[in-house]
Amino acid sequence: MRKRCSVLITILFLFTTVLAGCGGSSSGDSGGKTVLNVALWDENVKDTLTKTIQLYNKSHPDVEVKVTYTPWGDYWTKLKTSLAGNSGPDVFWMNGPNFYAYASNGWIKDLQPLIDQSKLDTSVYTDALVNLYSYKDHLYGLPYFLDAVGLYYNKELFDKAGIPYPDNTWTWNTIEENAAKLTDKKSGVYGYAALVDSQSGYYDLIHQAGGYIISDDKKSSGFDSPEVLSAFKWEQGLMDKGLSPSAQQQMETKPLQLFGSGKIAMFPAISVSAPELYKLLGDKLGVAPLPAGKKQATIVHGLSWAMNGKTKHEKEAWDLIQVLSGKEGEQLLADSGFSIPAYKGTEEGWLKSIPSLNLQVFVDSLKFAVPYPVSEKTAEWQDVESKEIQDAFLGKKPFEEALKTIADKMNKILATEGKN
Amino acid sequence: MNLSAASAKHQSNLPAQKKNKTSKLAIREAAWGYLFILPVVLGLAVFYMAPSAASLFLSFTTWDGMSTPVFNGLDNFAQLAADEKFTRSLLNTLLYTVATVPLSIAFAVILAVLLNQKIKGMIVYRTLYFIPVITMPIAVGMVWKWLYNSEFGLINFVLGSLHLPQPNWLFDEKFALFSIVIVSVWTSIGYNAVILLSGLQGISTSYYEAASLDGAGTLYRFFRITLPLLTPSLFFVLVMSFINSFQVFDLVFIMMGQQTSLLDSTRTVVYSIWEDGFKYFNMGYASAEAFILFIIILLITAFQMYFQKRWVHYQ
Numbered sequence: 001m002r003k004r005c006s007v008l009i010t011i012l013f014l015f016t017t018v019l020a021g022c023g024g025s026s027s028g029d030s031g032g033k034t035v036l037n038v039a040l041w042d043e044n045v046k047d048t049l050t051k052t053i054q055l056y057n058k059s060h061p062d063v064e065v066k067v068t069y070t071p072w073g074d075y076w077t078k079l080k081t082s083l084a085g086n087s088g089p090d091v092f093w094m095n096g097p098n099f100y101a102y103a104s105n106g107w108i109k110d111l112q113p114l115i116d117q118s119k120l121d122t123s124v125y126t127d128a129l130v131n132l133y134s135y136k137d138h139l140y141g142l143p144y145f146l147d148a149v150g151l152y153y154n155k156e157l158f159d160k161a162g163i164p165y166p167d168n169t170w171t172w173n174t175i176e177e178n179a180a181k182l183t184d185k186k187s188g189v190y191g192y193a194a195l196v197d198s199q200s201g202y203y204d205l206i207h208q209a210g211g212y213i214i215s216d217d218k219k220s221s222g223f224d225s226p227e228v229l230s231a232f233k234w235e236q237g238l239m240d241k242g243l244s245p246s247a248q249q250q251m252e253t254k255p256l257q258l259f260g261s262g263k264i265a266m267f268p269a270i271s272v273s274a275p276e277l278y279k280l281l282g283d284k285l286g287v288a289p290l291p292a293g294k295k296q297a298t299i300v301h302g303l304s305w306a307m308n309g310k311t312k313h314e315k316e317a318w319d320l321i322q323v324l325s326g327k328e329g330e331q332l333l334a335d336s337g338f339s340i341p342a343y344k345g346t347e348e349g350w351l352k353s354i355p356s357l358n359l360q361v362f363v364d365s366l367k368f369a370v371p372y373p374v375s376e377k378t379a380e381w382q383d384v385e386s387k388e389i390q391d392a393f394l395g396k397k398p399f400e401e402a403l404k405t406i407a408d409k410m411n412k413i414l415a416t417e418g419k420n
Numbered sequence: 421m422n423l424s425a426a427s428a429k430h431q432s433n434l435p436a437q438k439k440n441k442t443s444k445l446a447i448r449e450a451a452w453g454y455l456f457i458l459p460v461v462l463g464l465a466v467f468y469m470a471p472s473a474a475s476l477f478l479s480f481t482t483w484d485g486m487s488t489p490v491f492n493g494l495d496n497f498a499q500l501a502a503d504e505k506f507t508r509s510l511l512n513t514l515l516y517t518v519a520t521v522p523l524s525i526a527f528a529v530i531l532a533v534l535l536n537q538k539i540k541g542m543i544v545y546r547t548l549y550f551i552p553v554i555t556m557p558i559a560v561g562m563v564w565k566w567l568y569n570s571e572f573g574l575i576n577f578v579l580g581s582l583h584l585p586q587p588n589w590l591f592d593e594k595f596a597l598f599s600i601v602i603v604s605v606w607t608s609i610g611y612n613a614v615i616l617l618s619g620l621q622g623i624s625t626s627y628y629e630a631a632s633l634d635g636a637g638t639l640y641r642f643f644r645i646t647l648p649l650l651t652p653s654l655f656f657v658l659v660m661s662f663i664n665s666f667q668v669f670d671l672v673f674i675m676m677g678q679q680t681s682l683l684d685s686t687r688t689v690v691y692s693i694w695e696d697g698f699k700y701f702n703m704g705y706a707s708a709e710a711f712i713l714f715i716i717i718l719l720i721t722a723f724q725m726y727f728q729k730r731w732v733h734y735q
Binding site for chain 2: 077080081083084105107188248249251252253379380383386387390391394396
């Protein structure tokens with residue numbers, strides 16, 4: 001009898017552990033404390049965040065903030081599924097390509113009423129980001145940091161070729177002339193990287209050529225214009241002349257890797273890459289504004305803090321967001337050298353984070369910043385876009401045809417937006 | 421094993437008891453049996469059956485993963501029939517399977533025969549060949565991606581120093597799928613070989629002794645004794661290989677990344693399911709794809725089961 005009992009108990013025990021594993025609660029209260037869940041993907045900001053949360057806890061000792069870092073690859077899937085299950089983090093990182101879908105479906109909270117209530121001045125944030133995170137003129141995310149695109153260069157290669165470093169007078173023509181002098185086929189060095197990538201590559205060039213990617217009213221694509229074509233023709237020309245790694249080479253070995261190992265002399269990239277590139281190249285690294293085409297332009301993207309549309313702790317979450325994106329929080333972020341804070345006037349710490357690099361270039365280029373192009377179904381049309389662009393770069397079809405296809409498909413996708 | 425032996429003993433100790441009492445005992449034993457398998461059954465029900473049923477239901481709906489699914493009848497399947505991307509991914513998967521399965525099994529048979537000898541340090545060899553199986557696909561993919569690099573990879577370095585052509589293994593559409601097949605064969609040989617090895621060791625030596633007495637040579641013995649008696653293991657390996665191969669995803673995902681243009685020649689069905697489900701959040705559509713894949717695998721497996729009597733010899 002005793003034996004039987006113990007077997008039964010063992011089995012029951014097994015069940016309860018299984019069941020206990022099933023019912024994990026996401027947001028709730030533990031020991032009388034309110035728990036706020038925060039989610040983001042980049043562990044490089046961990047120290048900054050810990051300090052900022054300490055700051056928040058000074059005024060909110062009764063709130064426990066739990067931070068979860070999910071790698072970029074899983075972040076959006078995990079976020080979306082957890083929000084679908086009516087749980088999910090209370091406060092989390094939002095980026096441009098996903099913003100419209102989240103705002104228009106009400107998965108993130110309209111912050112405007114809260115902003116009005118607390119009389120928060122949003123003009124302290126970089127305009128491009130306030131634009132990016134506004135939906136129907138309401139702010140849905142409080143800007144945290146931004147990244148602009150600049151032209152990184154390898155000083156050693158310039159010195160060897162006896163060419164002065166790039167500056168704000170450079171244009172597409174100067175790039176092409178000097179790329180030819182910097183290219184050294186024997187040692188496998190390319191003068192410039194004409195990127196197949198969008199944010200640091202053709203998005204900037206399109207705007208520099210006077211074109212655009214999506215119209216301001218988000219209703220039509222700008223891809224089928226002669227300006228856009230001229231941007232791609234220029235990139236293609238550089239590849240054909242062997243002044244830039246070909247598209248195939250870029251898909252195989254990341255241009256950042258090539259630049260980091262001294263195989264590319266000039267490389268357009270976002271400001272967030274500065275610490276990584278500095279680690280690879282040290283004092284050989286220099287940075288200049290992007291060269292001008294018909295005009296100057298740089299794509300600005302950045303992240304904001306958004307709030308779960310169904311959070312149970314709206315007040316606490318809102319206070320936390322205000323601290324994270326507040327002046328002190330932004331200063332902490334800047335000091336860590338992670339990226340340019342979105343709060344105007346707090347850049348000081350960031351500018352000093354790599355003394356040998358003139359990071360002021362990025363802050364200055366905000367004057368001609370263009371917000372990263374987004375709409376509700378960004379992911380869908382960007383997929384069409386990147387496939388067609390890659391096809392064209394790989395020589396499977398001419399750019400004229402690819403751009404026409406992108407514009408057609410993108411217009412069709414845009415026409416279905418705003419209907420759910 | 422032990423349990424049934426014990427219960428048999430138990431029963432034989434009670435010959436004098438009445439019939440209905442024994443049946444009561446049987447019921448009680450059955451109850452215990454069910455209780456013991458309950459955790460497994462529950463696990464299967466919760467983590468396999470229920471999701472499968474849900475997926476089947478979802479394949480008749482439009483669902484973005486968040487809102488309520490909307491029933492749309494056979495729309496998903498009609499769309500799939502006209503979807504070039506899906507047809508292409510089916511074709512890719514088929515090509516991949518047709519190349520991987522025979523190669524992997526052929527090499528595994530050779531390897532198993534070699535590993536079945538009695539030489540010193542055999543256990544080391546067996547372990548070595550099994551290592552790719554237990555290595556994470558991510559690690560395998562990353563390392564091979566680097567080996568394949570057309571400019572800096574080891575393979576092309578060797579080819580170059582031998583003055584042979586240096587193809588762009590992964591980023592040339594002509595070679596990409598084939599390059600992935602090579603990696604899959606490399607990773608699956610170890611597993612298949614271990615199964616086949618156990619099959620080989622189950623073959624009684626008396627057959628070989630008799631054949632030797634009759635003057636049969638090595639090759640003759642291999643084709644007339646080893647291979648026929650290995651068919652049960654081969655059958656198992658074949659069925660499993662087909663299933664695994666139709667579900668290939670990780671290697672493609674890791675080695676090709678999300679280079680959308682080049683994916684045309686390497687996108688497999690499961691990749692397509694993942695893309696539609698977790699990139700575009702068309703869960704209904706992805707479920708329909710999954711359902712079609714399920715039917716295909718079911719048919720192929722049923723076909724193999726049916727035809728096994730033609731070539732599988734049980735001792």
